[in-house]
Amino acid sequence: MRLLPRRRAAARTDARVVHQIAAWSLGYPDAEFFGRIDLMRSALDETAAGESADALRGFLDHAASADPSQLAQHYTDVFDLSRKQTLYLSYWSAGDTRRRGSVLTDFKQLYRDSGFVVDLHGELPDHLPVVLEFAALADPERGVQVLTENRPSLELIRLSLVDAGSPYAGVLAAVCATLPGQSPPDRASALAMAGPERAVETVGLEPYDARLLPLFTTDDFTTNGFTDSGEEAYR
Numbered sequence: 554m555r556l557l558p559r560r561r562a563a564a565r566t567d568a569r570v571v572h573q574i575a576a577w578s579l580g581y582p583d584a585e586f587f588g589r590i591d592l593m594r595s596a597l598d599e600t601a602a603g604e605s606a607d608a609l610r611g612f613l614d615h616a617a618s619a620d621p622s623q624l625a626q627h628y629t630d631v632f633d634l635s636r637k638q639t640l641y642l643s644y645w646s647a648g649d650t651r652r653r654g655s656v657l658t659d660f661k662q663l664y665r666d667s668g669f670v671v672d673l674h675g676e677l678p679d680h681l682p683v684v685l686e687f688a689a690l691a692d693p694e695r696g697v698q699v700l701t702e703n704r705p706s707l708e709l710i711r712l713s714l715v716d717a718g719s720p721y722a723g724v725l726a727a728v729c730a731t732l733p734g735q736s737p738p739d740r741a742s743a744l745a746m747a748g749p750e751r752a753v754e755t756v757g758l759e760p761y762d763a764r765l766l767p768l769f770t771t772d773d774f775t776t777n778g779f780t781d782s783g784e785e786a787y788r
């Protein structure tokens with residue numbers, strides 16, 4: 554996919570560029586990612602300066618100087634092996650409940666309604682890089698709306714990455730800076746954005762994709778501020 558030219562309105566162009574670069578940055582750091590670093594830097598240089606661009610530049614500078622194998626291991630440790638920074642947004646909004654299937658279906662319907670063929674890259678439709686690429690290339694208005702609806706989740710991921718001392722915190726900070734309002738300063742404030750907590754259930758998920766199986770204990774679920782459910786799990 555190509556970044557859009559800068560001839561569009563400045564505010565919109567900046568957000569779309571940020572969302573596309575964030576999508577690439579939150580993917581697994583393979584050879585394709587490292588091969589795009591100069592392109593991403595050039596795209597940022599063509600946008601207006603701001604918090605989002607500065608945060609992404611910081612991450613790209615780190616990535617450019619990092620040992621690729623070490624960055625790849627860090628990515629796996631942070632996003633694949635940790636409960637606290639998962640990039641699957643339905644975990645944060647529905648957790649290990651039957652409502653998660655309904656949330657995933659909503660994401661899938663969003664992509665269908667856009668009229669674009671959305672490449673899921675083998676992921677579930679709520680994977681944050683997929684959502685960001687949708688916002689960058691398919692439907693910026695609806696994409697920003699969905700990101701805003703999931704703002705508490707994004708902020709909780711960001712804060713967890715900050716706590717972990719991860720350079721990926723800058724990528725989440727860049728995304729959050731494209732959305733209305735200020736980022737909350739702490740986890741309690743981020744949880745308050747999500748509304749009241751509800752009961753946790755873990756039924757109805759076992760027959761489906763392994764990525765739907767429970768990652769969180771009840772205590773983890775409460776700590777991260779998840780909500781509760783309703784429908785069958787998405788295959």
